[in-house]
Amino acid sequence: MMLSEVSGYADVALPVAQFRTHLRLGRGFGEDGLQDDLLLGFLRASVAAIEVRTGKVLIARGFSLRVDDWLDGVAEPLPVAPVTSVSAVVLVDVEGAEVALAAGSYRLVPDAQVPLLQSVGGLLPTIPTDGHARIGFNAGMAADWGGLPADLGQAVLLLAAHYYEYRDETSLTAGCMPFGVTSLIERYRRMRLGAVR
Template identity: 30%
Template sequence: MTHRTIITPAPPGPVALAETKDWLGLATTGEDALVERLLASAIEACEGFTGQMPLVQACEEVLPVSGGFRTLATCPVTALLGVEAIAADGTRSPLAPDDYAFELGTDGSARFRTIRPGSASRVAVRFTADMALDWAGLPSAIRHGIERLAAHGYRTRAGEESEANLPPTAVAALWRPWRRMRVA
């Protein structure tokens, strides 16, 4: 099983905050922290729904050592940052580039295999993944869906419940063209 950790989360940023506050009709800064948390949650929900990480984040996936290629769970991968061998006692050491193979697909997928792992039974693969480097670079439907989901969370925080674990229909419609499904 793959274990992923977000090393550097993507902050929504001031433009996202301003656009969402405009959507909600908020003119003061009193609830900025709440709106920022809702935006961060909406970004996570967007990744969960589309199967793609919207904004650039540094990530790490821990994989078992394998001579065959394994596809990373995160998408779209944009760059490899490094690879570490993980010993049975949990200690880590850098793996030389000649000791592994890493391939980026044109669809944003990434494949990894271990050539010479030494005594390691697992490897930690660090990389960046994103659809866009910043808020302005996101496709408008993705951006608007994140804003709408954050606004939905803001408006329903007083106890109104919506369908559990599902984005509102309008948000799902905005994100559906970018949805990637994996067959297990």
């Protein structure tokens, strides 16, 4: 299994001005945007870290999942949530020839923890020998920053501020994820039960 991001989110989806205020950076000196690239980097890093810890995609974007074998013949768990739509399922043989499955032959089973790609009326088709299946899907809790739950937004800001403050730190002591962040994201963490990849 290999998950790839196929469409990212734009910088304008991140709250740089709000983050600047959160950090209490000076304003009105004609250089307000001087650190914006640095701040964007810390915001992107904190979004990525929180997504990894929770298994949730915060800002909506497209993904491609490569699967060499179905975990289950009826349904395949998707590695992130919430999945909003499945755009394509393609079988690829060893020579690279592709066969797209009809959209009516599968469906998305939404779930806050483990969404599923499920066969409609039978088993998922057999993946060709030495080939794979490619599942295209869209996932995300919100289209932009304003749509995120307040606790996740606050966790991103706190973690980005921590990265900003400890940007020169190379040891694990002071540079680890702060307790305040872990407590804010705890209820979103994925519960690992059963046969999940």
